[in-house]
Amino acid sequence: xxxxxxxxxxxxxxxxxxxxxxxxxxxxxxxxxxxxxxxxxxxxxxxxxxxxxxxxxxxxxxxxxxxxxxxxxxxxxxxxxxxxxxxxxxxxxxxxxxxxxxxxxxxxxxxxxxxxxxxxxxxxxxxxxxxxxxxxxxxxxx
Amino acid sequence: xxxxxxxxxxxxxxxxxxxxxxxxxxxxxxxxxxxxxxxxxxxxxxxxxxxxxxxxxxxxxxxxxxxxxxxxxxxxxxxxxxxxxxxxxxxxxxxxxxxxxxxxxxxxxxxxxxxxxxxxxxxxxxxxxxxxxxxxxxxxxx
Amino acid sequence: xxxxxxxxxxxxxxxxxxxxxxxxxxxxxxxxxxxxxxxxxxxxxxxxxxxxxxxxxxxxxxxxxxxxxxxxxxxxxxxxxxxxxxxxxxxxxxxxxxxxxxxxxxxxxxxxxxxxxxxxxxxxxxxxxxxxxxxxxxxxxx
Amino acid sequence: xxxxxxxxxxxxxxxxxxxxxxxxxxxxxxxxxxxxxxxxxxxxxxxxxxxxxxxxxxxxxxxxxxxxxxxxxxxxxxxxxxxxxxxxxxxxxxxxxxxxxxxxxxxxxxxxxxxxxxxxxxxxxxxxxxxxxxxxxxxxxx
Numbered sequence: 001x002x003x004x005x006x007x008x009x010x011x012x013x014x015x016x017x018x019x020x021x022x023x024x025x026x027x028x029x030x031x032x033x034x035x036x037x038x039x040x041x042x043x044x045x046x047x048x049x050x051x052x053x054x055x056x057x058x059x060x061x062x063x064x065x066x067x068x069x070x071x072x073x074x075x076x077x078x079x080x081x082x083x084x085x086x087x088x089x090x091x092x093x094x095x096x097x098x099x100x101x102x103x104x105x106x107x108x109x110x111x112x113x114x115x116x117x118x119x120x121x122x123x124x125x126x127x128x129x130x131x132x133x134x135x136x137x138x139x140x141x142x
Numbered sequence: 143x144x145x146x147x148x149x150x151x152x153x154x155x156x157x158x159x160x161x162x163x164x165x166x167x168x169x170x171x172x173x174x175x176x177x178x179x180x181x182x183x184x185x186x187x188x189x190x191x192x193x194x195x196x197x198x199x200x201x202x203x204x205x206x207x208x209x210x211x212x213x214x215x216x217x218x219x220x221x222x223x224x225x226x227x228x229x230x231x232x233x234x235x236x237x238x239x240x241x242x243x244x245x246x247x248x249x250x251x252x253x254x255x256x257x258x259x260x261x262x263x264x265x266x267x268x269x270x271x272x273x274x275x276x277x278x279x280x281x282x283x284x
Numbered sequence: 285x286x287x288x289x290x291x292x293x294x295x296x297x298x299x300x301x302x303x304x305x306x307x308x309x310x311x312x313x314x315x316x317x318x319x320x321x322x323x324x325x326x327x328x329x330x331x332x333x334x335x336x337x338x339x340x341x342x343x344x345x346x347x348x349x350x351x352x353x354x355x356x357x358x359x360x361x362x363x364x365x366x367x368x369x370x371x372x373x374x375x376x377x378x379x380x381x382x383x384x385x386x387x388x389x390x391x392x393x394x395x396x397x398x399x400x401x402x403x404x405x406x407x408x409x410x411x412x413x414x415x416x417x418x419x420x421x422x423x424x425x426x
Numbered sequence: 427x428x429x430x431x432x433x434x435x436x437x438x439x440x441x442x443x444x445x446x447x448x449x450x451x452x453x454x455x456x457x458x459x460x461x462x463x464x465x466x467x468x469x470x471x472x473x474x475x476x477x478x479x480x481x482x483x484x485x486x487x488x489x490x491x492x493x494x495x496x497x498x499x500x501x502x503x504x505x506x507x508x509x510x511x512x513x514x515x516x517x518x519x520x521x522x523x524x525x526x527x528x529x530x531x532x533x534x535x536x537x538x539x540x541x542x543x544x545x546x547x548x549x550x551x552x553x554x555x556x557x558x559x560x561x562x563x564x565x566x567x568x
Contacts, residue, residue: 020190021197048162051284055163056206056225061199083198084396085419087229087371087513087559089540091533106557107517111395112368112421114515114557131532131540133513133559135369135419137396142193226538227561229371229417229513231398233391248415249375253537254510254563256373256415273390273398275371275417277511277561279538304474305481332446335568339447340490340509345483367482371513426477 008034008073015080016069027062029069035105037069040122042098054094056130059101059119063088063132066103067115071136074108080141081113086134088117094129098122103132111138150176150215157222158211169204171211177247179211182264184240196236198272201243201261205230205274208245209257213278216250222283223255228276230259236271240264245274253280292318292357299364300353311346313353319389321353324406326382338378340414343385343403347372347416350387351399355420358392364425365397370418372401378413382406387416395422434460434499441506442495453488455495461531463495466548468524480520482556485527485545489514489558492529493541497562500534506567507539512560514543520555524548529558537564 009032016022016029022039025047031038039062047058064083072081100122106114117132151174158164158171164181167189173180181204189200206225214223242264248256259274293316300306300313306323309331315322323346331342348367356365384406390398401416435458442448442455448465451473457464465488473484490509498507526548532540543558 015192018190018192019197020188020194021200024188046162046166048160050157050160050222052162055161055203056228057199057203058163060202060206060228061197064198064202080192083232085229085231085369085398086198086202087227089227089532089559089561090225091540106515107554114369114517116557128533131542131559133515133557135515227511227540231390231417231419233398248373249412256375256511258415270391273400273417275373275415277373299476302474302476303481304472304478305484308472330446330450332444334441334444334506336446339445339487340512341483341487342447344486344490344512345481348482348486364476367516369513369515370482370486371511373511374509 007077012037012069012073015072019065021061022065025058025061032073035070035074037066037073037103039066039101040098041101043094043096054099056090059094059099059130060088062101063117063119063130064134066101067117067132067134068136070103070105070115071113074105075138078141079138081136081138084135084137086132088130088132090130091128096121096123099129113138149219154179154211154215157214161207163203164207167200167203174215177212177216179208179215179245181208181243182240183243185236185238196241198232201236201241201272202230204243205259205261205272208243209259209274209276210278212245212247212257213255216247217280220283221280223278223280226277226279228274230272230274232272233270238263238265241271255280291361296321296353296357299356303349305345306349309342309345316357319354319358321350321357321387323350323385324382325385327378327380338383340374343378343383343414344372346385347401347403347414348418350385351401351416351418352420354387354389354399355397358389359422362425363422365420365422368419368421370416372414372416374414375412380405380407383413397422433503438463438495438499441498445491447487448491451484451487458499461496461500463492463499463529465492465527466524467527469520469522480525482516485520485525485556486514488527489543489545489556492527493543493558493560494562496529496531496541497539500531501564504567505564507562507564510561510563512558514556514558516556517554522547522549525555539564
């Protein structure tokens, strides 16, 4: 694992650490690969929809971050990544103790990075909870 | 405002009240019309992305709820509404003190209800923050 | 209507004229405004789905062009517009003699232009057939 | 290959054969598996956008059909499948002689079937042209 890898992993972990919303959700950044990240989110009672399952908004938040950081991991140093748009299909209620959200880059252009995200039950990977297709835009860091 | 109106408004407000995630976000259900709802979300430091703006996930959560409750307001009594999928374009960072998310029904079928959502800065309605297009599915209440 | 208007209308009409697919479909560019266009598509037997209604692909093609040209109408001279992504909800089968597809700009940024498209039955505007939300990317003309 | 397989393949091929738009485009149904289909589309001059590449609308049409027939292949006999909505990211211009569009079922529910579609250059599979995420609705055949 060379200097380049450390470079992007550090950038991703630093930015993730500044997202107070991820902290509020108790989401943890599990893995950071080149073009791939994994985030874990425990299902807390405070993040429920009307039946106590995880609110789609909480699930989408971690999928969005997983996709955004997958994109950031392949972006040029000195740039950052914003979500231009995302689309998500919710496949099953998130009723387990935790979810795993994975983001990966489908295609990285200079300006636009297209990412796919998938969420599964953390204890039963056969339970596919949601699938996302998102467009990230690369901008110079402020 | 007759019995029917009270009917749907009560159903919507009861369900919203059970969404612990809305409470955690401090989101408030401002208006409930037939096929339309408005939710207000204060920008709290706890819901930030890496630059302190409101995290897209928090904004999408309230837009999703605004669309879902717009759909529920026109669904047959005894049914409820789940988000099948949504797509959102993020137009500008949510940097103000609060956002207003509006959901409205575009077309209500027996099974599928298509909704549009829009979020604006609460203090400057000329700031269009996000626009959503979502598909809700009507199911019998459990 | 001054030089600037003629400028964008000419650019849009020239580009539309080069889209052989629009000609093959028999689609006509009805109106070109600043940030708005209207395309008309006759329902031909040759463009059917399995029940003889207009194939979603044909409807989406004209909605995509309507959105793309709405974006081009507000883009800087010397640039052109490509579709980065689009999402469309099909609301009702296109069973009439013709459809009207309208595109309009929701937000024009320097690089990304977000557009909305809507298709209605040409003879019965109360029949809403489809609604689209699309992201166009502005690039220098080749 | 048993009766059940013949069953769904026949249903899919019959329906595809009735889509006059696929015939007009010269699209051919290459493979039909359980939950998977492949369609081939030659790039004809008549289906171009302003630079002569394949118009997004033509590409989306075959991706939509590939996804729809993937869904139909797993739907109960006596039912049929309509596209409720689709979202597609266009990744690269379709500049080759032909494209291959693949659709596959991500999750099949009783009412909704979520599908993924991907299009590649027919001669260079490393060229990923487009990726789609679509929601199909299962209805009783008329």
